[in-house]
Every structure is written in structure tokens, then in C-alpha cells.
Amino acid sequence: MTGTEKTGLAVGAAIFLAAAFVPLLSGGYGLSLAVTVVMYAVLTTSWTLFSGPTHYISLATAAFFGLGMYTVAALIDVFPYPVLLVMATAVGAVLAALIGLATLRLSGVYFVIFTLGLAEMVRQLVTWVQTTMGTSSGLVVLTGIDEPMIYWQLLALAAAVYLASWRIGRSRLGFALRIIGGDEVVARHSGINTAHAKIALFVISGSVAALTGAILAPRWTYVEPVIAFSPMLSFLVVIMALLGGVHRLWGPLLGVIPFTFLWDLVTATFPNQTALMLGLCFLLIVYIIPNGFAGLIENLIRRRPLLAG
Amino acid sequence: MAAEPHTALSVRGVTRTFGGLVAVDDMSFELAEHEVLGLIGPNGSGKTTMINLISGALKASRGEIVLFGENVVGESAHAIARRGVARTFQLVRMLESMSVMENVETGGVFGHARRWGAELRDHARHNIARVGLAGKEDEPVGALTYIDQKRVELARALAADPRLLLLDEWLAGLNPTELQTGIELVEDLRSEGRTIVIVEHVMDAIRSLCDRCVVMNSGAVIADGTPREVLADDAVIAAYLGDAHV
């Protein structure tokens, strides 16, 4: 480990330790925002793990998240909660592997469309099953798990995701993904099994999203497809990740924190124009800060070498 | 199918079609270990397609490709790379967002010699130096000149410690001074006893570098022999100059 890595690790650990005290200092609205921030931190960071280096934009986050949430909601009376978390993770992994296998030959824009279409299909399917087999439009989730417990679980997951991403970034697999993002032909002729590498990362990313959905299920006492599979979630994850910057591990977090607050404000002010606002935010980010806040900060540091030293 | 132990590559009746076009037509030739083979022929005769077939970028429609005694037809490019086959591309392929160092390291991690960490860095640095790019390790490849990018590609292929090296017009587009440097570099590789297939249009390079030449025309072999023999062959002269000149 180099000196900067040790500093980074120490700073990261300090931030997590401080963040763990949030539920003790703040309840209600403050804690609710904190849960949202950590949730998006996990989702964007795991999304970036795959989509950052490969430039394959996935819009399937809502499908993973929703399936995870539904696994808990549907089976909460059958299995103990911890078992459900494991099951949700497995469901996410299986779905990701299937998507990966189906999209191996697709590239660029086709992958985006496929993931978006698939997420929509899963949503329709769950809605259909719910209305034909069930008696209501949603599921009741009654657990003893309160908001602080949800928050701490998410925080622990975030820590695990950051550590895992950091390890992967320094591993052969991480290097392989960057090479694939650069030129798949070079990757293959260098001996990289591009299909395996892509699927491996997509599975990690998808199972984390499913686990996040599972952890959040008790937040709502009544889970409906509209909440669990909201396509907005997939878009928000992409926007926040791009806003923060996908070239650095800590990049997405820089997008999540300001955007969660901004989005809270926007949805309160324009409750009926959220989709329009989302589109506007997306355009502004892509045009004004294509490399995200992380890119901006790094440029500033580069221009002022004194600060960097 | 007991191939001679010293045969590195044996191409047997390989055909590849694109729709109605037969790009490689029933090709057969052999390459012994430590041999440098020139694969030459007019534009569009199928040389790059042959390289793509050997390296697994394309699958043969028919025939066998035997690498170090094993038929590899149908294997994917990464599997063939792991058998120790490394290549360069007719149109240079750089990993634009990476440094010279990382571009070269790419070759050494996933092939048949799987290096990592300090060993990988030393190995990459060594190969960067031997293609004449010492000191440019940390430069982004986008900032390099064309010949330097070609050097990076060669270094990347060498970083794989290839048992068989495929060079597709690696000397094309160089000015006379650079060409001389380039030829000397390949000459060095040759004197190390490496096994190489060179696709080339530069005749001087072929004469000085190749032990043997296979000449292609319209996808088929029209001559196979020493450079001196094939370059004096009537069919070869006709193929290069057009039948009217014979």
C-alpha cells in the first residue's frame, strides 16, 4: 500500500465512523435523507464498477432493486429476514448473469435499450403476477426493522462496496475491464476472456443493487411495483454517477450528496414535472461537466501543482 | 494428426468466405519454430484475413489451423492469445485513455505468461526500452507520433512473451529512417530465435528479414520458398504487376 492509499483508507474509515452517528443525532426527515444518500451512494458506486470502465450504460438498476425488494416483501412471513437478504442477492446475481449472457454480442446503444426494456418487462411481469394471483396491488411488509437499522445496514453495505471496488480496481479483473472499455479487440487478443470479465462485474453490480432493494423493503410498509421498479431510479443512478464522475471510486459520491438534496427540492417544487426536470439535469450535466465533479477537482489540482504536492 | 514437434504453425486447407467472396481459399503452409515467414501478396489478396484466422479474430469456414501440435480452429481470440500468440494490427490500435506503460502492460497480464505487480512493471519497462521508447513510459499514447504508436504496439505484443508473433504491416507508413530502425528492431527479434509471421509490402524488409515467403493472390498460395526464389517466380511477378506485363 502506498502512502496516498493509506491516507485514503484512513479518511474513508473516518467518514464512515462519523456517518454511523447520524441516527443518534437526527431523526425523522434528516435521517430519511441520510438513508436516501447512502442508498444512492451504494447504487451509483456499484453501477460505476461495471459501467464506468466499460462505458456500457445499464438502465436495469430498477429491475435488480425491485426484485430484491419484492423478494423480501413476498417472503417475509416465510423466511427469516437475514435469509431473505441472501436470497435477494442471489436473485440479483442470477438476473445479472442472464442479462450478461443475452447481451454479450450487443454493444453500445443496444445494451442501453436492452437493459431499459428488460427493466420495464420485469416491472410489467411483477405487476401482472400481482394483479392476477394476488388480491391487492401490493404487498404488506411488517417487520420490526426501523429507519436507523436500515441506515446502518446500508452503511455497512456501502463500506463493503467501497472496499470491494477498491480491491477490484487494483486487480487483474479491474485492469481487464478498463482495457475492454478502451478496445475490446485489443482485450481479446491480449488473452482477456471479455465475456467472463463483463459478466463477473455485472453480476457483482446487479446483486448489490438487489441487496439494496431488499434492505430498503421494510422502509415501506406497503410495497407496490410503482415504488419498487420505478424507472426513475435507474435514470437517477446514471445521472448522479455522471455528475460525480465515473473515473474515480469516490466520484459517484460527489454526485449523490448534492443531487439528493437538489432532487428533494425539485420534486417538492415541481411534483408533476419530475421527468422533465430529470431530462434537464441530464442535459446540463453532460454538457457542462462531462467528467463530473471528480474530473473538475482533478483539473483544478493539476492546474495548481502547489496544492497537489 | 501428429505434427512434427518443431512445427509452430501448420495451416491446412483453410478457407474463409465473406458472403460470396472467398477471402482465403484453401490455404496451406507450415512454419517451423524459430523461423521468420513473410506473408506477401497484392492488396486485397487475403493476408490480413489469414492473420485474423490464425489469431482467432475470425473463424475459418473450413480447414485446420494447428498451433504447436494442437488444432485451434474454432477457438476464440483470447484462448489463442493464451497459447502464446501475440499480434499487431494493420491499423494501429491504442488504448487511448491509458499511458504507454499501461498499454504495454496489457500484453503481459492475461496471456500465457501472467505477470502482475512489480514483475509486470519491470517487464513492461524492459520491452518499452527495447522498442526505443525509454523515458516515455508515463506519456499518454494519444500524444505519440505514428511510429511511436507502432512501437507501443510491438512492445505490447512482446510483453506477452509470444511463442508466435504476427506482425501485420508493422513497417508500413514509416519514413526511410524510421524504416531502417524498424527493420533493425525486427532483425533483433529474429536473431533471438523468435517465431514470426510478417505481412509486408516493403520488399527490402522481406529480403533481409524472412527465411521463407508465402505469396498469396486472391486468397490462394501462389508461391512458397525463399525470398529470392519467390520474388523471381513468374506467377508472383504476374500477380504483382498484372498479367499484361508477363
Ligand SMILES: Nc1ncnc2c1ncn2[C@@H]1O[C@H](COP(=O)(O)OP(=O)(O)OP(=O)(O)O)[C@@H](O)[C@H]1O
Ligand atoms: N470482415 C470482412 N467482411 C467482408 N469482407 C472482408 C472482410 N475482411 C476482409 N474482407 C475482404 O477480403 C479480401 C481480403 O482482404 P484482406 O484485408 O485480408 O487483404 P490484405 O491482403 O490484407 O490487403 P492489404 O494489403 O490491402 O492489407 C478483400 O476483398 C476484403 O475486402
Ligand SMILES: [Mg+2]
Ligand atoms: Mg491487410
